Amino acid sequence: MANVENRVNGSYRLTVILGYDEKGTPIRERKTVKAKNLKEAKKLLTLFEAEILNGKYFKAEDKMTLNNFFLQWLEKHAKDTLSPDTLQNYISILQKRILPKDGRFKLEDIKTIHVVNFIKDLKKNGQCLDRKDGKLSASSVLNCYKAFNNILSCAYKWKLIKENPAIGTKPPNRKATKSEVYSKEELSQLMQLLDDKPLFWKTLILLAVSTGAREGEIAGLEWIHVDFEKGTIRISYYRAYG
Structure with a gap:
């Protein structure tokens, strides 16, 4: 969904809704442009929306939030480097577990403590997405950490942040299970x-x-x-x- 707001002195604010957080609040991407009239502003809105959907819109570092960066990571990194199964798994984890809580933060404001708290919360009872009692397996917690680490590592490689805050977090261990075999x-x-x-x-x-x-x-x-x-x-x- 996208819309145009007429401001002052030939300025128009373009708004594109990327989705909704866990509380149902719209996640918006906005941009202010100059245009001769509303018709021209709507054309710019169409181009703006296309840039976002195609992963070509890149905000300045000081305004880049994790929500904004998600599309960049997806189009310019994840699709080319991850296997199809891993890609779908990471997208699901990011959209359902990470972005609703931490997506509003600027990349530079995400600290190691945010990743630490994220992992700690995942280990609590009742963290299954179906809201049933019970804890996530060690393997599931580790996959969630890997997804968070992957997107933050990409931001670091692209020099959008000075360091990857996930590096300072001790990744959860995947507990080895002893297989039972017939005698x-x-x-x-x-x-x-x-x-x-x-x-x-x-x-x-x-x-x-x-x-x-x-x-x-x-x-x-x-x-x-x-x-x-x-x-x-x-x-x-x-x-x-x-």
């Missing part, structure tokens, strides 16, 4: 229990046990993945999850 006795018992079961379930369980494939990967199998001549089955990650 030989348990596998033997499982095979015995499958003797009188339908072929469908036998095939499904034997595939899972012998390949270690995930439920989604097995569910995504099609005949094109089966090579009867070679006696092989190809597990396609992107087929199952993409």
